[in-house]
Amino acid sequence: GENVEQHPSTLSVQEGDSAVIKCTYSDSASNYFPWYKQELGKGPQLIIDIRSNVGEKKDQRIAVTLNKTAKHFSLHITETQPEDSAVYFCAADFGNEKLTFGTGTRLTIIP
Amino acid sequence: GAVVSQHPSRVICKSGTSVKIECRSLDFQATTMFWYRQFPKQSLMLMATSNEGSKATYEQGVEKDKFLINHASLTLSTLTVTSAHPEDSSFYICSAFISQGQDQPQHFGDGTRLSIL
Numbered sequence: 769g770e771n772v773e774q775h776p777s778t779l780s781v782q783e784g785d786s787a788v789i790k791c792t793y794s795d796s797a798s799n800y801f802p803w804y805k806q807e808l809g810k811g812p813q814l815i816i817d818i819r820s821n822v823g824e825k826k827d828q829r830i831a832v833t834l835n836k837t838a839k840h841f842s843l844h845i846t847e848t849q850p851e852d853s854a855v856y857f858c859a860a861d862f863g864n865e866k867l868t869f870g871t872g873t874r875l876t877i878i879p
Numbered sequence: 880g881a882v883v884s885q886h887p888s889r890v891i892c893k894s895g896t897s898v899k900i901e902c903r904s905l906d907f908q909a910t911t912m913f914w915y916r917q918f919p920k921q922s923l924m925l926m927a928t929s930n931e932g933s934k935a936t937y938e939q940g941v942e943k944d945k946f947l948i949n950h951a952s953l954t955l956s957t958l959t960v961t962s963a964h965p966e967d968s969s970f971y972i973c974s975a976f977i978s979q980g981q982d983q984p985q986h987f988g989d990g991t992r993l994s995i996l
Contacts, residue, residue: 799982800982802984802985804987809990809992810989810990811883811885811972811974811987811988811989811990812923812972812987813987814984814985814986814987817984819982857922857923861982865911865976866913866925866928867913867925867985868925869922869923869924870922871921871922872921872922
């Protein structure tokens with residue numbers, strides 16, 4: 769079935785260091801992988817996404833890599849800042865326009 | 880700015896009450912909207928897909944008579960939690976595609992926190 773696993777569940781990083789969050793998915797038919805940031809009491813906000821015909825995508829301090837063979841994708845945040853503290857969710861679209869979400873990673877940036 | 884607006888942001892009501900939540904697309908037409916439920920410290924779980932002009936499609940285990948969805952226009956979908964009970968307390972979030980076509984991002988509203996006493 770369609771499943772997305774996300775690790776780690778919690779991550780604490782010193783301000784200025786990098787943070788990496790990893791996700792694996794079960795169905796090789798998936799072609800679209802967005803990442804969302806959710807702050808307390810708010811809805812998820814799209815921060816970056818990647819499609820299966822691309823191996824890497826970067827937007828300023830945020831990058832996503834995709835390995836279709838291994839069925840995993842990762843979020844990389846460089847030069848972390850306190851405002852990066854939030855819960856991050858990966859997701860995958862298994863071809864039916866529905867998103868299956870990972871279990872989330874609570875990222876804490878230590879000043 | 881926000882592209883999907885959700886109202887109300889917070890509801891507290893007594894057990895047995897029916898509660899309506901609105902999801903609006905701002906400055907774009909949304910033929911498809913999605914409704915999710917999120918319990919504390921958990922991930923988002925898709926409840927149903929709201930289709931403009933037709934019946935919603937529900938995920939397995941979601942009671943369609945309990946969670947009524949209406950998508951009567953291209954900019955508005957509503958979720959009504961009927962005869963709500965404490966176990967229905969949760970964070971309800973809607974989303975929509977801004978653009979048509981394959982592999983497009985979903986944009987989310989800011990959620991409605993429902994508390995049933």
